Amino acid sequence: MSEISGPRPAQAVEQALRLLQPLDGLLASGETAKAEVVAVREAVAQSFQVLLRLTLANGSQATLQASSNQPLVQGSLLNVTALSDTRLAMALQNAGERALTKLDLNLLPVGTLIQGKVEAREQIAGLKAQQALYRVMVNLLNTPLAGSKLSLETGMPLPVGSLLTARVDGSQALAFLPLSGRLDQLAISQQLQAQSARQGSLEGLLGALQGLAGSNLPEGLRGSIDKLFGALPDLAQLSDAKGLAKAMENSGTLLEARLLGAGGALPQDLKANLLRLVAQLLPQLPQATPLAAGAAGSLAQAMPAFARTALGALGQLGGRPQPPGFPLPAKLQQAFEDGEADLETLLKLAAAAVSRLQTHQLSSLAQTQVTPDGSLLTTWQLELPMRHQQELVPLQLRIQSEEEAKPEKKDAQETLWRVELAFDLPPLGPLQVQAQLAHGSLSGQLWAERQATAQLIDSELGNLRQRLLDAGLDVGDLACRQGTPPQGPRTTLEQRWIDETA
Incomplete structure (x- = not known):
């Protein structure tokens, strides 16, 4: 947990640099300049050699070597003031200037994900002995506060220039998210919104397929429909522990993981059977039919690229998230009219059914x-x-x-x-x-x-x-x-x- 910090005196850490060579008139005592940390090297314990690029008021530049008792970050921008010919006082540029020290929870409710770029970092007084504490200046990149500066206090030495994602836990509290999950969560949020708009209830498709009983259908399409219905569990199977576990395994939730693992035909998997149905429907429709193209395109967006390739059906076709409530509401897409077997509508129903399963998968990740x-x-x-x-x-x-x-008993x-x-x-x-x-x-x-x-x-x-x-x-x-x-x-x-x- 990191705190959004207000002003805190930093007297516990000396904010001064000792020059390894005199200024020789570059700065008079009391004069200020800007400096960039070009390189940092640890000399001995708690002592660091720093190479500074000094930019004077007239625009000229000079390179200085100095020593510091805190590990400055390469790339940091400093404001320095000459204390003597061999000592400089320093402060991070923009540290505290117009920086937010508290979040408005009306703009950023608890649970909101914020992204930012670390612009500056300095070590300040520790809360405990031997525990470092850093003040970090973050430039916000998203939300209504994009472009604002946020001042944080954290025990993590966040590198200058790094991107971070955090969850708002309070007006002055953030929880950093692991690097591996940041982009995933944003992608999940975007995909979940798209899937929820496209999904349709499974009973719409299943009812339509039941209505095709006795219809004259191509052999491959009829086989796909029979395989889909044959794999559906009955009440007796779901009343047995092993049967329920098998049905959950074949619900489509694990399809992508199973394709990446052992692979195989997966004849009992619900999502795989829906995709096979779509693969049989596509060739039956004119390629120029707008409804066919729209339904196929919707399904192409619903499936990850590796799953489309593995199943060989759609390779030719051309994205803290809030999941929908549980259970997903009934949502019926266009149904058959006058009992006629409209294959274009059937394709849309099948694509909506795949999106519904995908919505469940993404909701699992989001929660x-x-x-x-x-x-x-x-x-x-x-x-x-x-x-x-x-x-x-x-x-x-x-x-x-x-x-x-934190269980009451460690074991x-x-x-x-x-x-x-x-x-x-x-x-x-x-x-x-x-x-x-x-x-x-x-x-x-x-x-x-x-x-x-x-x-x-x-x-x-x-x-x-x-x-x-x-x-x-x-x-x-x-x-x-x-x-x-x-x-x-x-x-x-x-x-x-x-x-x-x-």
Whole structure:
């Protein structure tokens, strides 16, 4: 955690340079000039030799050698004042000039990602013995405050000229993001917005494909449709632990990782089967058809380039993110009219279905983060279309785990779990389930939109509790409510775990 700093006296670190050769009239006592740190070399412990390029008021330049008791950064720009013929007082240029010492949370709410470039750095008084503290001047590159200077205090010796990304944790608190995740998070945010606009509910595509039963379709297209439906799990499979694990593995969430790893045909993977369907649809449409080109282009943007190449279907075709709420809302694209098999519309529905799976994948990445207290929050979000009698019911699933950064016992790190389900199962109607496992105790809430369903579930909660106890679980509160769970910005599990013994 780094603080946005106000003025702080720096008397604990000597702000002076001792020249290794006299000024010889370059500066009179009290005169000032600008200087650039050309090179720095450590001579002995806590003593550094510095090569300065001095720029005088008349524009002429001179090179000086000096020693410093702090490690100046190569490239730093200084204002120097002659104290004597062999001593210079120094200060970083622009340090504190019009620099922000507090963020307006109305402009930059908590969680906002800011980017900046380090323009200057100086060592100031440490907070503890042997702990260095640096004042860093950052030029903001994004947000409404782009172009403003921000003064930070941090224990990290950020290099001058480096780019940094940080998350706003308060009006005077920032959390730096690891270098490996900075560009990824920006890309995720951009892609998530695009995918959310293009995605459509899976039932739109699956219903349209069911309506094609008995239609005269090309053999390859018919085979792709049969393979897609044949791979969908049924309710019995999802009721078994191994069957559920297999269905989650084949949900499309891991497609890209599996292609990069062992590869293979992946005949059971939902996303791969959707792409095969698209690959069979494209040749059936005139190349000049605007709808075909638009749908194909939309899908091309939905898939990473390596996945398109690996599947060989779309190689010829030509991007702290806030994920959409859970569950993803129903969004039906254009459907068939008068029961006719419109292959152009089918292609758009298939592209929208791929985008929906991609939205779940990106939402998982967007919600996986390090919380302000240092805990690791990991999220898996996916959608499983399951066969239930003659119905196809999409089941949305979100699993979150949070590993405590500072467990009470060093040898026993606690992992907190939350599982959420959302589905619309005839004749019960829309249902959502929230289950939490914390400190060895399982608790949960069920939400039913229909009053009769809520009453039915409430009457069966005793049986559910007993079955959970028989499975060896400690069970806390179980409840069923009519309606839907409250929606709001919830990124960590900490505020939602209840200690049943409290």
